[in-house]
Amino acid sequence: MGTASRSAPLNDSKYKRISEEIRSSIKEKNYAKMADKTIDLAANLAGVGTIYDAIKSGIAGYKMYQKTGSKSAGAMEAVRTFAKEGITSGLAEGTMAAIGGTFLGNNIGLYAKRAATWAIEKSYSRLIGD
Amino acid sequence: MKELTLNQIVQSVVENYLKNLTLDLIKRNFTEEFYSIEETEGDPYKIRKNIEDLVAETAKKIASKIVNKLNEQDIKSIEDFEKNENEQKIRKIIADILKITN
Numbered sequence: 001m002g003t004a005s006r007s008a009p010l011n012d013s014k015y016k017r018i019s020e021e022i023r024s025s026i027k028e029k030n031y032a033k034m035a036d037k038t039i040d041l042a043a044n045l046a047g048v049g050t051i052y053d054a055i056k057s058g059i060a061g062y063k064m065y066q067k068t069g070s071k072s073a074g075a076m077e078a079v080r081t082f083a084k085e086g087i088t089s090g091l092a093e094g095t096m097a098a099i100g101g102t103f104l105g106n107n108i109g110l111y112a113k114r115a116a117t118w119a120i121e122k123s124y125s126r127l128i129g130d
Numbered sequence: 131m132k133e134l135t136l137n138q139i140v141q142s143v144v145e146n147y148l149k150n151l152t153l154d155l156i157k158r159n160f161t162e163e164f165y166s167i168e169e170t171e172g173d174p175y176k177i178r179k180n181i182e183d184l185v186a187e188t189a190k191k192i193a194s195k196i197v198n199k200l201n202e203q204d205i206k207s208i209e210d211f212e213k214n215e216n217e218q219k220i221r222k223i224i225a226d227i228l229k230i231t232n
Contacts, residue, residue: 019159026163031177035152035184038160039192042151043228048221051144051228058143059208062134069131 014044057081136208137197144193152185192227199223 018041025034043051061078065071200206200223205216224230 031181031184035188038156039148039152039188042155044230048225048230051224052221054147055140055143058139
């Protein structure tokens with residue numbers, strides 16, 4: 001596993017096509033379609049490898065929680081594991097946000113916000129080839 | 131100590147990850163379109179809440195589909211998930227359900 005195992009960036013034409021579909025659904029006020037299409041875009045920007053690694057990191061976090069009894073140690077281990085795979089620490093916070101849902105109840109506001117911000121910036125960077 | 135199953139971990143990670151990413155994507159890229167709706171309809175909070183609920187609901191359904199498909203293919207425990215021979219199977223499940231084709 002590692003950076004090389006992650007999916008290639010979403011190609012530009014697919015990105016544009018889905019974006020246009022989202023814009024049309026907003027104009028049509030078809031918000032259910034919009035939600036579907038935007039999740040489709042988000043998933044494609046993230047890629048299979050990132051989602052797979054996020055789950056693996058979640059498991060690593062859980063194991064640490066089992067070992068120590070500490071929820072925050074579990075969440076931190078999830079972040080560390082994700083970061084180890086070569087992704088930025090910012091995107092690793094995405095895992096922390098996700099894991100937070102499991103370990104820390106729904107109190108994930110700050111982490112979730114930071115995570116989404118970093119994750120999306122990383123995805124865009126990959127998309128435009130930075 | 132809280133005991134968690136593989137299903138619960140996958141559900142939580144995938145659901146929250148997709149939800150957060152999608153809501154941020156909407157905020158960053160499609161704000162302009164929403165302004166025009168908000169101006170004409172005058173209830174931006176309601177529209178935004180409606181969309182957030184729809185995204186959360188869709189992310190939840192997608193996560194459930196992944197969990198069910200993993201179980202169908204006998205990937206039911208953390209040990210099953212971590213087996214090397216299951217990695218490609220799991221990646222394919224994620225790609226198929228999320229329609230990731232890049």
